[in-house]
Amino acid sequence: MRDVAIIGVKNTKFGEMWERSFRDIVVEAGVGAIEDSGVSGDRLDGMYVGNMSGGQFVEQEHIGALIADYSGLALDLHVPSTRVEAACASGGLAFRQAVMAVASGHEDIVMAAGVEKMTDVSSTGASSALAAAADREWEGIMGATFPGLYAMVARMHMHQYGTTSEQMAAVAVKNHKNGSMNPIAQYKNPITVDSVLNSIMVADPLHIFDCSPITDGAAAVVLAPADVAHEYTDTPIYIKATAQASDTIALHDRRDITTLDASVSAGKRAFEMAKMTPADIDLVEVHDCFTIAEICAIEDLGFAKKGEGGTMTEEGETAIGGKIAVNTSGGLKSCGHPVGATGIKQVVEVTQQLRGEAGGRQVDGAEVGMTHNVGGSGATAVVHILARER
Amino acid sequence: MRDVAIIGVKNTKFGEMWERSFRDIVVEAGVGAIEDSGVSGDRLDGMYVGNMSGGQFVEQEHIGALIADYSGLALDLHVPSTRVEAACASGGLAFRQAVMAVASGHEDIVMAAGVEKMTDVSSTGASSALAAAADREWEGIMGATFPGLYAMVARMHMHQYGTTSEQMAAVAVKNHKNGSMNPIAQYKNPITVDSVLNSIMVADPLHIFDCSPITDGAAAVVLAPADVAHEYTDTPIYIKATAQASDTIALHDRRDITTLDASVSAGKRAFEMAKMTPADIDLVEVHDCFTIAEICAIEDLGFAKKGEGGTMTEEGETAIGGKIAVNTSGGLKSCGHPVGATGIKQVVEVTQQLRGEAGGRQVDGAEVGMTHNVGGSGATAVVHILARER
Known part of the structure; x- marks a missing residue:
């Protein structure tokens, strides 16, 4: 090869x-x-x-x-x-x-x-079209759309690990801050934890500011x-690794709904292929279709211990300049989520960062970056590792 | 590789x-x-x-x-x-x-x-869904569905080369005969040229028996x-060649609507990759979504001279036992055309022929076979060459 x-x-x-x-x-x-x-x-x-x-x-x-x-x-x-x-x-x-x-x-x-x-x-048509990414016969037909599915993930994460609505809101606040420095972003307005918590509820506990847009x-x-x-x-x-994994299409068939096993599997395969560990990664674009999804993602990929993704975000460790810069583009939340384009946009963002062309959102000295793109509620995950050095 | x-x-x-x-x-x-x-x-x-x-x-x-x-x-x-x-x-x-x-x-x-x-x-919903394979903004939105598009190809082929409705019907007759020997075929009933010509007109000059089914x-x-x-x-x-080519999605942008340039290009690339010529091929599964499409296909792939595909079919040269066995499975016409499955079914048919497992429709001594799968009115073509010998 x-x-x-x-x-x-x-x-x-x-x-x-x-x-x-x-x-x-x-x-x-x-x-x-x-x-x-x-x-x-x-x-x-x-x-x-x-x-x-x-x-x-x-x-x-x-x-x-x-x-x-x-x-x-x-x-x-x-x-x-x-x-x-x-x-x-x-x-x-x-x-x-x-x-x-x-x-x-x-x-x-x-x-x-x-x-x-x-x-x-x-927007109803869009929700219905997007629901075709879930299990139509066991989820969609019962009326489940993605905010509802990820709300269940969020509730379980809160129950098992004490994750809070404020921690989820911190994901949105960070990503809007990053997005405000990205010329292509859909939303360039900085927001606060309060504005997330006071925004309308879409599927409890997810407010509309916990959701990526159309x-x-x-x-x-x-x-x-x-x-x-x-x-x-x-x-x-240079592409150091490409890895992909599948999981059950319906959420209820999973081993544990707070862990996306496809992300875990694709992440492990990518690190093995690149002969790297999470400590080698300077920035990562993860699939934050909802704020809880970013918390799961940084856990599933090994950047946070299980259950600590929320705390890590709240403490600023995933901000630009933190331990690991997560979603410098603004992520799906602030940059926007044209579903078929997102996985490529992630690669563009990491490339611009590694080239040193990311402007105000540049991660100093970035040498290695990762992308993490998820289909549905986690039935498909694909992870890439990119680097300046061959 | x-x-x-x-x-x-x-x-x-x-x-x-x-x-x-x-x-x-x-x-x-x-x-x-x-x-x-x-x-x-x-x-x-x-x-x-x-x-x-x-x-x-x-x-x-x-x-x-x-x-x-x-x-x-x-x-x-x-x-x-x-x-x-x-x-x-x-x-x-x-x-x-x-x-x-x-x-x-x-x-x-x-x-x-x-x-x-x-x-x-x-069936209206199916026609509408299938029309999404054409150019929605320049064809579908004007009401053009595939029978209409291929009817234009047929009319032009008749005009330029003297191809007749009887010759197109001969494609359907041959493919129904082959399909009658295929256990999986949707239609196992042999038909005659008269039954094609007397079947209802879908888009002049294409009768319903000129069309592959849902x-x-x-x-x-x-x-x-x-x-x-x-x-x-x-x-x-063994896979000796895989080749794919694109053409304009709208029929009216083509150089010549009776030639699918994507088929010509993919065919040439496949023959080059396999270091073969049409004379090396014992059987071919071509994309006969309409009877005229089979006539174009055998011309575009080099099995017939341009304009002679109809005559060649009428004279029996594309039957099992003829010069080149075309659509031993019954083709899309008689075997049926579940659109996403057809390209794989073609590979299954050629594999079964090369293994000698094709029963009553077996091509004696088949050593090398080809598949030819088309998207839309020819904006995508993909050709494979398979062989018993590595």
Whole structure:
């Protein structure tokens, strides 16, 4: 297997983009990543696109070919393009497929993109579409949507470990602070613990400020074999590990609902592949679809002891400048969560941090970063480790 | 890159399965393929699942994890499972990803599956869902569905090359004859040219017997590195080539609507990879979503000269025992077309032929076979070449 490097990245603005279409935003991301890489578009050997539900959100499937077409890569070049889906982990899995395509030698210059256009349906329609990431026959059909599922996780975490609503609110406060320094973020307004606790209740104990929003957005990266990456960029970022794991799709079938075993498994496999431990990681983008999810994630990945994620957050250890910088982009909570794009946006953020291009939210001396992308309530998890040094 | 072999295969029955669920049928295929391979299920390193639109057909996305879960591979084993989508080429692309995963050395024993449950919505709902494989903004929104798009291809082929309705009907007659010998086929009734020409018109010049049906079904194969394949089976089938290409998603943007450039490109790349020519192929499963599509396919892949696909079919050269056996399974037309499963079913059919297990529809002495799977009206094409000899 060949080593693989990132040579170009691009996020679109994340937010409610009423005036733009699905294909507009993904082409902006793709063309931007190509420009950033310095590679000519006609050098692309393949594309992988993460998208959860074009079918339900914009009545469009066959996303891979659509994007190759609108990027000018289909008519004459016939570049193969493959859509990958694993609910909110679709972007992370698209990146993983792209890494494997280059590592295998099947393809050299490959794009991984992610996109979701979620505001073309009503918010009820969006909730219903998102519920298709859970177990339709045992969860969705009973009326369970994701705020309810993660509320159960939160209640159990509070019961077992004494985690508090204030600790969950601290996740949102930190991520909004980080997001306020991210030009692409959907929400750039700093918030306080009180504003979270006083916001309307969505599914007790989760307030609306504990929840990530409905978002339009796209992100893309360009990959190359590590041996040639320096031909395109002075700051290639190397992929040290890619790991993916599955768990039961329904929450009630899990061993323990406060632990996402898929995250634990993918994290362990990634650390083994990179020959690293959590102490080697300078920053991590975790999947904070709800504030409780970030607390679980830092525990499941080994950055906090089980049950101590809330305390660690409240004490500022996950802030920029803390023990481990978590969600410097603002995370899903503040940067926004276009579900198919999130996994790629995480890779873009870590790449910009390792390049030293993260502006006000830069983690000083960042050498190694991680991404953690989750599908549904944890039935899919995918973890990547990226580094400045090969 | 490592050589890769097929060690197990399984198709479910194809048809209208009102009494069975999406997850039932795909688990039947997956477990069947594992049993056929002789490998223990806990040896699986990864799964790839082709599915066009669980979201629209059964309100279920996150198909990969769902299937790992219901196959018993998620709770303790956490086997990574990835859904791949390219409309009706979803199965072919899932197979391709699985081949690349094994070839790369990332994974050893890998399953590729395909599934679609299309009869849980109305036929209008199914047509609407399928139209999401075309260009929603320029085709679907104007009312164009696939019979209309392929009718335009047929009209142009008739105009340019003198292809007749009788020649198109001959495709259906041949495929129903083949399907009548396939235990899994949706339609096992032989038909005549007259019965095609007298069937109701769907989109002039395509009669309903020129169209593939709405179908439920699943299929699965198990792959292993070629070096160890003989540990599991006496008749491994080797993958000699995997190739994929894109074209414009809208028909009106094509260079020539009677030629699917993605098929031409994927076919050429496959022949180059395998160091073969059309003369080396004993049988081919092509994507006959409409009868005209089979005529285009055998031309685009080089089995017929341009414009002569209709004549060749009418003269029996594509029948079992003819110059090149086309769609021994009965094709999409008679075997049925559960859109996400079709690309895998094609691989199962060719494997069974090369193993000599195809019963009444066996091609004598078959050594090399090809599969050709198309998404939409040709925006994605994927071609595989399989052989008895490594």
